[in-house]
Amino acid sequence: MGVSIPLLVIRLLQTFVVVSASIDSKYIKTSVLEESSYCKDRGIYGLILQEIKCSLIDCSRFCSKIDNCRRFMFDNKDNHCSLYESSENCFTSEDLSKKMCFRLISVCDDVNCTRCPIGYYGDQCQNIIEDCSDGTQKGVVPDKKMMSFIRPSPDGPVLELQCDFRWGGLTVIQSRTKSCLEVDFNRTWHDYSVGFGYRHGNYWIGLENVHRILQNHPKFKLGVLLVHDSPMGPAQGYYHGFNISNNADNYKITIDSYSPNSKYDSGDSLTNGSYNINGRPFSTYDKDSSNNDCPGRFGGGWWYIDDPVCSRANVNGKRDSVGDTFEATWHWLDNLGNITNYRDISLLLNRE
Ligand SMILES: *[C@@H]1O[C@H](CO)[C@@H](O)[C@H](O)[C@H]1NC(C)=O
Ligand SMILES: *[C@@H]1O[C@H](CO)[C@@H](O)[C@H](O)[C@H]1NC(C)=O
Ligand SMILES: *[C@@H]1O[C@H](CO)[C@@H](O)[C@H](O)[C@H]1NC(C)=O
Numbered sequence: 093m094g095v096s097i098p099l100l101v102i103r104l105l106q107t108f109v110v111v112s113a114s115i116d117s118k119y120i121k122t123s124v125l126e127e128s129s130y131c132k133d134r135g136i137y138g139l140i141l142q143e144i145k146c147s148l149i150d151c152s153r154f155c156s157k158i159d160n161c162r163r164f165m166f167d168n169k170d171n172h173c174s175l176y177e178s179s180e181n182c183f184t185s186e187d188l189s190k191k192m193c194f195r196l197i198s199v200c201d202d203v204n205c206t207r208c209p210i211g212y213y214g215d216q217c218q219n220i221i222e223d224c225s226d227g228t229q230k231g232v233v234p235d236k237k238m239m240s241f242i243r244p245s246p247d248g249p250v251l252e253l254q255c256d257f258r259w260g261g262l263t264v265i266q267s268r269t270k271s272c273l274e275v276d277f278n279r280t281w282h283d284y285s286v287g288f289g290y291r292h293g294n295y296w297i298g299l300e301n302v303h304r305i306l307q308n309h310p311k312f313k314l315g316v317l318l319v320h321d322s323p324m325g326p327a328q329g330y331y332h333g334f335n336i337s338n339n340a341d342n343y344k345i346t347i348d349s350y351s352p353n354s355k356y357d358s359g360d361s362l363t364n365g366s367y368n369i370n371g372r373p374f375s376t377y378d379k380d381s382s383n384n385d386c387p388g389r390f391g392g393g394w395w396y397i398d399d400p401v402c403s404r405a406n407v408n409g410k411r412d413s414v415g416d417t418f419e420a421t422w423h424w425l426d427n428l429g430n431i432t433n434y435r436d437i438s439l440l441l442n443r444e
């Protein structure tokens with residue numbers, strides 16, 4: 093036959109999707125995706141160990157033995173094994189064909205499971221949190237920011253996204269960051285409805301998913317977090333009573349009131365004065381209710397008003413402003429004024 097046992101094991105591992113590292117732990121083979129080197133090892137993954145040299149089977153055993161390991165990437169050319177705390181897929185700036193990615197399904201003893209993917213819980217990892225606040229309130233997640241799985245509605249999809257499980261649990265529904273590859277935010281109604289982007293970097297979770305999350309609790313607040321390039325520090329604010337209607341009603345937005353952050357206030361660019369977006373339908377360039385080509389001019393979907401001003405905020409605009417107009421570049425006019433030098437921008441949902 094000429095095939096050694098370890099090689100045979102590796103062949104088998106490559107063939108079958110689910111592998112058993114030892115009797116009591118299971119992994120599923122996931123994808124390796126291309127990503128630039130400045131993004132692939134972001135803190136949000138929780139890198140535990142990088143590039144130890146071992147076999148594939150030992151790499152999976154390492155992961156099973158280390159309490160908080162839930163994913164590993166293996167390089168089948170130089171036998172490098174890297175362990176991570178969370179997430180579905182692996183990213184590399186090297187040759188994709190060299191890398192394999194596995195993520196944990198469960199680690200169980202004779203009776204119950206002792207380790208589940210982040211967001212899953214229960215004796216057999218059979219339950220999943222509805223949103224990030226749900227995880228914090230139930231006490232089934234670590235007290236930090238990380239990638240997690242959620243399922244907003246029982247008949248809807250399982251989503252992977254960024255959760256900050258501190259502060260009562262924040263569900264990151266939109267994330268922009270200069271730490272990762274840019275994603276085009278000037279997209280269609282369909283894209284804004286179902287979501288797009290890379291969940292560890294720049295993404296929009298999708299209005300359909302936001303709508304599902306909002307069904308699970310009587311009241312949510314919408315948070316805005318703006319992080320500057322300059323030493324100004326982060327700025328934030330909250331909108332109480334945030335709600336959206338369904339697709340047929342163009343995802344109309346409802347906001348009750350703005351509540352500034354006492355220390356680092358972002359200012360109110362959504363409901364301040366005559367440019368209040370409360371009650372407005374969502375618009376994209378291919379389904380525009382603004383009557384002023386606002387999605388095209390601002391370069392992204394939003395709840396634009398029916399006025400040439402469009403909006404006092406543009407969080408879905410172009411991140412790298414080179415060659416773009418001010419209105420097409422991400423900005424937040426009130427309080428912070430006419431600046432575009434942000435490092436990160438995100439929108440967060442928090443149960444009230
Ligand atoms: C398994 O889970 C059940 C139900 O939560 C619990 O009653 C039982 O003590 C657990 N068994 C072990 C060995 O942890
Ligand atoms: C949010 O909007 C939906 C309509 O899409 C509505 O059914 C629901 O009652 C609203 N929630 C609140 C708290 O107003
Ligand atoms: C509302 O707008 C006014 C006028 O532009 C501005 O002076 C004020 O700071 C804004 N308020 C908030 C909370 O952003």
Ligand SMILES: *[C@@H]1O[C@H](CO)[C@@H](O)[C@H](O)[C@H]1NC(C)=O
Binds near residue numbers: 392420
């Ligand atoms: C956004 O895309 C639309 C449709 O392709 C285009 O007309 C518009 O100029 C784009 N806006 C920006 C700011 O790039």
Ligand SMILES: *[C@@H]1O[C@H](CO)[C@@H](O)[C@H](O)[C@H]1NC(C)=O
Binds near residue numbers: 418430
């Ligand atoms: C912001 O600043 C740019 C250049 O500094 C200017 O062209 C633009 O008109 C300003 N926009 C607003 C809304 O103040």
